[in-house]
Amino acid sequence: xxxxxxxxxxxxxxxxxxxxxxxxxxxxxxxxxxxxxxxxxxxxxxxxxxxxxxxxxxxxxxxxxxxxxxxxxxxxxxxxxxxxxxxxxxxxxxxxxxxxxxxxxxxxxxxxxxxxxxxxxxxxxxxxxxxxxxxxxxxxxxxxxxxxxxxxxxxxxxxxxxxxxxxxxxxxxxxxxxxxxxxxxxxxxxxxxxxxxxxxxxxxxxxxxxxxxxxxxxxxxxxxxxxxxxxxxxxxxxxxxxxxxxxxxxxxxxxxxxxxxxxxxxxxxxxxxxxxxxxxxxxxxxxxxxxxxxxxxxxxxxxxxxxxxxxxxxxxxxxxxxxxxxxxxxxxxxxxxxxxxxxxxxxxxxxxxxxxxxxxxxxxxxxxxxxxxxxxxxxxxxxxxxxxxxxxxxxxxxxxxxxxxxxxxxxxxxxxxxxxxxxxxxxxxxxxxxxxxxxxxxxxxxxx
Numbered sequence: 001x002x003x004x005x006x007x008x009x010x011x012x013x014x015x016x017x018x019x020x021x022x023x024x025x026x027x028x029x030x031x032x033x034x035x036x037x038x039x040x041x042x043x044x045x046x047x048x049x050x051x052x053x054x055x056x057x058x059x060x061x062x063x064x065x066x067x068x069x070x071x072x073x074x075x076x077x078x079x080x081x082x083x084x085x086x087x088x089x090x091x092x093x094x095x096x097x098x099x100x101x102x103x104x105x106x107x108x109x110x111x112x113x114x115x116x117x118x119x120x121x122x123x124x125x126x127x128x129x130x131x132x133x134x135x136x137x138x139x140x141x142x143x144x145x146x147x148x149x150x151x152x153x154x155x156x157x158x159x160x161x162x163x164x165x166x167x168x169x170x171x172x173x174x175x176x177x178x179x180x181x182x183x184x185x186x187x188x189x190x191x192x193x194x195x196x197x198x199x200x201x202x203x204x205x206x207x208x209x210x211x212x213x214x215x216x217x218x219x220x221x222x223x224x225x226x227x228x229x230x231x232x233x234x235x236x237x238x239x240x241x242x243x244x245x246x247x248x249x250x251x252x253x254x255x256x257x258x259x260x261x262x263x264x265x266x267x268x269x270x271x272x273x274x275x276x277x278x279x280x281x282x283x284x285x286x287x288x289x290x291x292x293x294x295x296x297x298x299x300x301x302x303x304x305x306x307x308x309x310x311x312x313x314x315x316x317x318x319x320x321x322x323x324x325x326x327x328x329x330x331x332x333x334x335x336x337x338x339x340x341x342x343x344x345x346x347x348x349x350x351x352x353x354x355x356x357x358x359x360x361x362x363x364x365x366x367x368x369x370x371x372x373x374x375x376x377x378x379x380x381x382x383x384x385x386x387x388x389x390x391x392x393x394x395x396x397x398x399x400x401x402x403x404x405x406x407x408x409x410x411x412x413x414x415x416x417x418x419x420x421x422x423x424x425x426x427x428x429x430x431x432x433x434x435x436x437x438x439x440x441x442x443x444x445x446x447x448x
Contacts, residue, residue: 026238031158031248034231034241038154041232045150048143055132055139062132066119074112078310079105106306110313113302113322120297120327123289131282138275145268148448150230152439157227159435162245164223167428168216174421175209181400182206185410201410205417212421249382249431252438267446273360277353284346290339291332299325364444371437371444378430378437385423385430392416392423 029037039045082103089098119125182202188194228235301323305312332339399416402408442448 026240027233028240028242029231030241031155031243034158034227035151035154037233038150038231039147042150042230043232044146045143048139048146052136052139052143055136059129059132059136062125062128066122066125066129069117070114071117072112072114074110076110076312077108079107079109082107107308108310108312109304109306111302111304113300116299118297120295122294122296123292124286124294127282127285127289131279131286134275134278134282138272138279141268141272141275145272148268148443151448152443153230154227155439156436157223157230158241158243159248159432161220161223161227162241162243162248163428163431164216164219165241166245167424168213168220170424171209171212171216171421174417175206175213177400178202178205178209178417181403181413184404198410201414205414208418208421245431248435252379252434267364269360269364270446273353273357277350277357280346280349280353284343284350287339287343287346290342293332294330296328296330297325298328299323368444371441375434375437375441378434382430382434385427389420389423389427392420396420 082105084101084103086099087102088096089100090096092100094100182199182205185194185199185202189196189199224239225235227233228237228239233239301321303319303321305317305319307317309317311317396416396419399408399413403410403413439448
């Protein structure tokens with residue numbers, strides 16, 4: 001009975017899921033959900049994950065180069081014309097000074113066998129294995145850096161889309177009000193109570209408001225396209241943003257503490273430069289190892305058959321076995337300064353890496369202080385823009401009331417409407433700068 005209930009539950013859940021999928025309902029994302037989706041579907045991050053896997057394979061490739069290497073071979077040869085050697089004639093009873101042409105060998109031969117090579121000592125191999133492992137660390141950190149950049153790109157696009165949607169709501173309300181005023185002004189003009197200029201002025205307001213709505217709609221399309229691109233969502237699919245803009249703004253209304261005592265050792269850029277420095281030191285050790293001798297061992301086993309018949313694999317054909325083993329020592333003696341030049345270049349690379357580390361320390365401090373200052377400025381600008389928008393809305397409401405009672409002209413109303421639209425634009429810009437400034441601050445302290 002329990003099993004049947006479980007099966008029924010699965011069937012019902014599957015039916016609901018498939019119904020929603022076939023219904024074509026757009027996916028819904030909060031900001032964190034959009035970031036999480038991008039971590040799984042971004043093409044950039046997919047490539048970064050492949051780079052990590054490739055680095056892991058590279059480590060095994062390096063390790064395997066020092067393990068036994070076995071190769072097999074097989075040959076079949078048909079000598080169309082055997083080579084001729086000249087033998088002194090006196091060996092065959094001939095006159096001195098004469099030569100007899102003689103062919104050595106048979107028309108056909110075949111052989112097969114295998115060879116085993118084993119590295120016994122190579123300083124470059126030891127250093128190379130360590131460098132390959134560091135390469136994995138570098139690839140992993142690069143992927144983490146890509147994840148941070150992707151979260152930043154998704155956040156910026158999400159903010160832009162939310163702000164564009166909010167701006168469209170405001171502009172649509174403004175358009176609705178302008179249309180109402182135009183209808184009223186037109187009715188008054190048709191009844192001879194106002195001049196035609198008032199109706200025309202209201203029509204200009206409507207057209208201006210319509211242009212603003214169209215502009216915000218284009219901004220929404222562009223920002224949603226950018227967001228889907230950053231997330232890895234197919235551009236033809238629709239998505240819905242569920243994060244409230246007011247909630248995001250409310251999270252960033254407080255300024256950060258400007259004092260900084262943390263050396264940011266956990267910052268991704270710091271860890272990347274440290275790993276890069278390790279790689280340059282590994283490269284230096286690799287060039288030093290090039291001055292050391294190399295010792296390898298080898299073994300060979302083979303069988304060979306000869307005959308004048310093409311079928312050497314027939315029964316009765318003798319196969320002759322041979323085998324050997326040995327050691328090979330390679331000692332670098334003279335390279336006309338090539339190895340020394342490469343060693344000196346590697347030392348310069350290490351020195352450059354150390355300079356880059358010191359420069360990065362200063363850069364991180366500079367970026368942090370700049371991010372704090374920008375965030376504080378954006379907070380001030382946002383508060384001013386918010387106050388200006390509220391004040392412009394208040395003035396527009398009062399002017400509209402005065403116009404409806406005949407106490408204000410249509411020109412004055414158009415001016416206050418234009419002032420309100422300008423204040424709304426400034427507010428949109430201030431919100432975007434505030435949210436982006438917060439992103440830059442989080443990046444500067446390595447918490448994005």
